[in-house]
Amino acid sequence: MKPKKEKVKCSVCGFQFIPESFHYEKTHFDQIESKGEIVEFPNGKHQIELKPFTSLRGSYVTYCPQCRYLIKFAGEIGRKEVIEDPSLIKKLGAIKEFGKTYKYQFDANNKPYMDYSDYFIEKVDNIKISIKNALDEVNFDHWGSSYNKWKEDKSIDSFKFLIHFYSTLIEYLDAQVEDSNNKSVVQKIEALNLPKNLEILTKDVEELKNKIAHDVYELNEEEEQLVESSFTQFMRYLIMKQLNSLKLDKIIIEPEYDFIDIDKIKYDIQEFLDLYLGKVLHIKGFYNEFLMPLLEELGVRHPDYKP
Ligand SMILES: [Zn+2]
Known part of the structure; x- marks a missing residue:
């Protein structure tokens, strides 16, 4: 997707501006597992565990020239996709859910908005x-x-x-x-x-x-x-x-x-x-x-x- 030819609106001071520049920040995000209720029954219990639907890698950062608030946009967005190739299943980052093996597939994104350059x-x-x-x-x-x-x-x-x-x-x-x-x-x-x-x-x-x-x-x-x-x-x-x-x-x-x-x-x-x-x-x-x-x-x- 091409960067948008639009102004950015600062969510703190409301100023609308063309960003001077975007920087790519190599942020690492840990995936937080979500867990359901523990349902207990005689001699056992059951609980659902889910990895997040999407994962993030990196962010595009700019700042508001009026109040210097930092504004961030997602860099790469990863979505869970089923791994078909069994040789990849053992690889790092594989997720087992509902009888299938998944992996986050990341889509590289451009800058979200056009900047000065x-x-x-x-x-x-x-x-x-x-x-x-x-x-x-x-x-x-x-x-x-x-x-x-x-x-x-x-x-x-x-x-x-x-x-x-x-x-x-x-x-x-x-x-x-x-x-x-x-x-x-x-x-x-x-x-x-x-x-x-x-x-x-x-x-x-x-x-x-x-x-x-x-x-x-x-x-x-x-x-x-x-x-x-x-x-x-x-x-x-x-x-x-x-x-x-x-x-x-x-x-x-x-x-x-x-x-x-x-x-x-x-x-x-x-x-x-x-x-x-x-x-x-x-x-x-x-x-x-x-x-x-x-x-x-x-x-x-x-x-x-x-x-
Ligand atoms: Zn601002």
């Missing part, structure tokens, strides 16, 4: 999952695989990378731009409303591609740089496009959850984006030149974060 984690996880879902839509595997190979094992030269980047770009334009069949590539690029700088770069890539379309061609350094920076800027554009709607710079914490520190959320988001984007895109100077400016723009830069 749980609320914090819930908030962070929800944001992270929405980031993941938004980024997954980009399909970095498709965009980035040949780029990563180009950057790493040189099995793909600049020319091959350009061809792959260009064809992925055309697929993207056709999917994004309305009536794409009747538009030229340049018109499609313009229809995207890219940031001006990126629009120019993308058009330059289109021009370069046309120049070399019919021949195997060795790109010069300047051309390689053009391809590289238009790719990385296009990736940044796609990421921003996906993440903008999440408004990560305007994370809202309701007053009752004011123990949640937005800065710590930002730290975790930063760590997550560092890992996610670093794994899918092996961009040169990734941290300083790609991730940092992106985080600034998203408004989630945390000054203490170091990769």
